[in-house]
Amino acid sequence: xxxxxxxxxxxxxxxxxxxxxxxxxxxxxxxxxxAPEFANAADLADRFRQYVPQAMxxxxxxxxxxxxxxxxxxxxxxxxxTVVLGAVTLRGVGPAHACLLAVATGCAIGAxxxxxxxxxxxxxxxxxxxxxxxxxxxxxxxxxRNTSITLPPTLSVLYESPAPIVLAIAVILTGVLILxxxxxxxxxxxxxxxxxxxxxxxxxxxxxxxxxxxxxxxMAGLAAIVTAGWMNTASTEAGKGYEFEAITAVLxxxxxxxxxxASVIGSMFGVxxxxxxxxxxxxxxxxxxxxxxFLGLILIASVLLDRLRRSYELRVAGRKTPGRDSVVEVVDVx
Amino acid sequence: xxxxxxxxxxxxxxxxxxxxxxxxxxxxxxxxxxxxxxAGNLRTMGTDAAAIGIISVGMTAVIITGGIDLSVAAILAxxxxxxxxxxxxxSVLLGCAATLxxxxxxxxxxxxxxxxxxxxxxxxxxxxxxxxxxxxxLYSGGNVVYLAGHLSCLGSGYAPLAxxxxxxxxxxxxxxxxxxxxxxxxxxxxxESARLAGISPARVKMTVYVGGGVLxxxxxxxxxxxxxxxxxxxxxxxxxxAIAAVVxxxxxxxxxxGSVLGTMIGVGISTVLxxxxxxxxxxxxxADAVVGAAILAAVxxxxxxxx
Numbered sequence: 001x002x003x004x005x006x007x008x009x010x011x012x013x014x015x016x017x018x019x020x021x022x023x024x025x026x027x028x029x030x031x032x033x034x035a036p037e038f039a040n041a042a043d044l045a046d047r048f049r050q051y052v053p054q055a056m057x058x059x060x061x062x063x064x065x066x067x068x069x070x071x072x073x074x075x076x077x078x079x080x081x082t083v084v085l086g087a088v089t090l091r092g093v094g095p096a097h098a099c100l101l102a103v104a105t106g107c108a109i110g111a112x113x114x115x116x117x118x119x120x121x122x123x124x125x126x127x128x129x130x131x132x133x134x135x136x137x138x139x140x141x142x143x144x145r146n147t148s149i150t151l152p153p154t155l156s157v158l159y160e161s162p163a164p165i166v167l168a169i170a171v172i173l174t175g176v177l178i179l180x181x182x183x184x185x186x187x188x189x190x191x192x193x194x195x196x197x198x199x200x201x202x203x204x205x206x207x208x209x210x211x212x213x214x215x216x217x218x219m220a221g222l223a224a225i226v227t228a229g230w231m232n233t234a235s236t237e238a239g240k241g242y243e244f245e246a247i248t249a250v251l252x253x254x255x256x257x258x259x260x261x262a263s264v265i266g267s268m269f270g271v272x273x274x275x276x277x278x279x280x281x282x283x284x285x286x287x288x289x290x291x292x293x294f295l296g297l298i299l300i301a302s303v304l305l306d307r308l309r310r311s312y313e314l315r316v317a318g319r320k321t322p323g324r325d326s327v328v329e330v331v332d333v334x
Numbered sequence: 335x336x337x338x339x340x341x342x343x344x345x346x347x348x349x350x351x352x353x354x355x356x357x358x359x360x361x362x363x364x365x366x367x368x369x370x371x372x373a374g375n376l377r378t379m380g381t382d383a384a385a386i387g388i389i390s391v392g393m394t395a396v397i398i399t400g401g402i403d404l405s406v407a408a409i410l411a412x413x414x415x416x417x418x419x420x421x422x423x424x425s426v427l428l429g430c431a432a433t434l435x436x437x438x439x440x441x442x443x444x445x446x447x448x449x450x451x452x453x454x455x456x457x458x459x460x461x462x463x464x465x466x467x468x469x470x471x472l473y474s475g476g477n478v479v480y481l482a483g484h485l486s487c488l489g490s491g492y493a494p495l496a497x498x499x500x501x502x503x504x505x506x507x508x509x510x511x512x513x514x515x516x517x518x519x520x521x522x523x524x525x526e527s528a529r530l531a532g533i534s535p536a537r538v539k540m541t542v543y544v545g546g547g548v549l550x551x552x553x554x555x556x557x558x559x560x561x562x563x564x565x566x567x568x569x570x571x572x573x574x575x576a577i578a579a580v581v582x583x584x585x586x587x588x589x590x591x592g593s594v595l596g597t598m599i600g601v602g603i604s605t606v607l608x609x610x611x612x613x614x615x616x617x618x619x620x621a622d623a624v625v626g627a628a629i630l631a632a633v634x635x636x637x638x639x640x641x
Contacts, residue, residue, distance in 0.1 A: 120634060129629070130633070290468065300447060
């Protein structure tokens with residue numbers, strides 16, 4: 001009897017998306033009860049649409065954090081791509097080409113991060129902290145006096161169409177497929193579990209990392225287009241703080257900051273919870289600073305939760321099988 | 335990565351190249367602009383450098399243990415606003431004590447998350463950065479605190495420069511002479527062997543983050559003294575500037591190597607560069623981009639030196 005209890009508990013703990021799902025459901029119920037206008041479907045859908053950029057960044061960050069790395073620069077890179085979009089539009093480039101250039105800019109910065117991390121073997125924290133500062137600085141340099149450029153209506157028309165949602169779903173599916181059905185996905189989790197072991201088992205560690213950071217740059221470029229469509233302008237301030245929201249969503253979603261375990265769907269629950277939080281707090285006229293404070297606490301709490309889960313799983317694994325080697329098994333794909 | 339640590343590192347002091355660069359920079363600027371060496375300009379530079387300079391000392395120790403602190407600017411803001419309110423109403427000593435106590439408590443919070451909860455420093459301090467920065471804005475309601483000249487003794491004339499140099503002298507002595515200073519290097523060099531040698535890495539890290547918090551509070555007092563007013567957003571980005579100064583100063587981001595002296599030169603370089611840019615009429619908007627590039631260059635150089 002007792003063992004089945006433990007099995008059940010272990011199985012519940014093993015659902016890594018659970019905290020994000022609980023947070024999402026809890027906030028939803030709370031706001032639905034306390035803010036009468038909250039459950040308005042059209043407004044809610046509108047808020048989710050505004051969080052499409054964060055969702056795209058969160059997909060990329062899920063993969064990067066799952067590989068044991070981190071990318072703090074995504075918000076600033078998003079800003080830079082937006083400014084590039086605006087600057088080339090100002091010089092008469094059509095929307096399609098401007099969007100391509102924005103994504104190319106993102107890819108270039110992402111590849112730069114990737115080369116520094118994978119080839120020069122610098123620490124991801126430092127590399128992306130530098131590009132975080134440098135990309136935001138470049139925003140101001142490129143924009144000059146045009147700190148907010150009005151864009152042609154094409155992008156905002158596209159934003160109002162189902163296009164952002166379709167794009168978001170495509171990105172999420174890509175993330176899930178990469179993680180669970182490709183060699184690259186296996187490599188990501190292997191590198192995150194133990195870089196040395198991954199190298200010894202013949203995985204091209206540098207190649208995995210280079211692709212991941214470039215992917216994150218591309219996602220920042222795509223997200224920049226959506227952001228520009230939403231705001232109808234290219235602003236030097238675009239994407240400020242998005243990295244924080246995306247990282248928080250990823251960590252509450254059950255991806256481990258220590259690498260080796262990741263869930264794209266969990267991250268999406270995390271983004272949804274943050275979107276609901278911003279709408280609910282907005283309706284209840286709570287300052288955005290409270291919201292950020294709350295998010296900071298969630299970020300810290302989710303890492304603590306991850307640690308607790310790890311030590312619990314280690315304990316359970318230790319009891320089930322006497323051999324200590326089996327403890328390594330905790331680094332599971334699920 | 336570990337094996338490259340065992341190789342002998344060249345005998346040239348790691349601070350020498352950047353010191354040469356700083357001197358060359360100063361000579362160049364002095365030749366280009368007569369005002370550079372004027373007493374007034376030196377005082378201005380000392381005042382500009384003070385706050386970032388002071389928090390950079392704490393950041394040096396944090397980075398030498400292999401950690402990082404993204405929350406220092408937020409600690410500075412929160413402790414300034416909590417103490418500043420009291421100081422503005424005339425209770426100067428109580429206000430200063432409150433500022434220092436806030437800094438200490440925030441540093442202990444970081445230290446607790448990193449040592450007791452064993453969170454990676456980057457995530458723990460990213461979390462506290464947002465919590466403390468928001469708390470600072472909420473506490474002040476976004477309003478400006480006016481100090482009514484109560485702290486002007488800390489901010490006028492050469493006082494900021496003197497306080498900064500005092501902090502550097504103390505920091506240098508602590509890192510070179512005392513036991514805890516040596517422990518900081520030991521933990522950063524190899525945490526496991528430090529532990530086997532009987533050092534408690536948790537206690538060393540706790541000390542380092544608490545020290546960083548207290549120094550942020552000292553910087554808060556100096557900043558309030560200089561400006562005579564304070565707002566939650568005033569010091570945004572100081573954490574990046576401090577990390578830049580430390581890394582440019584030759585402290586290794588991988589931990590275990592570096593010096594407070596090097597950081598002082600790093601602060602000097604960034605201050606002189608900014609001052610020179612203003613004197614020669616360059617635009618300030620390049621600043622962020624240059625700081626980011628400088629960190630990358632310094633880190634790459636450190637990596638190459640280790641190969």
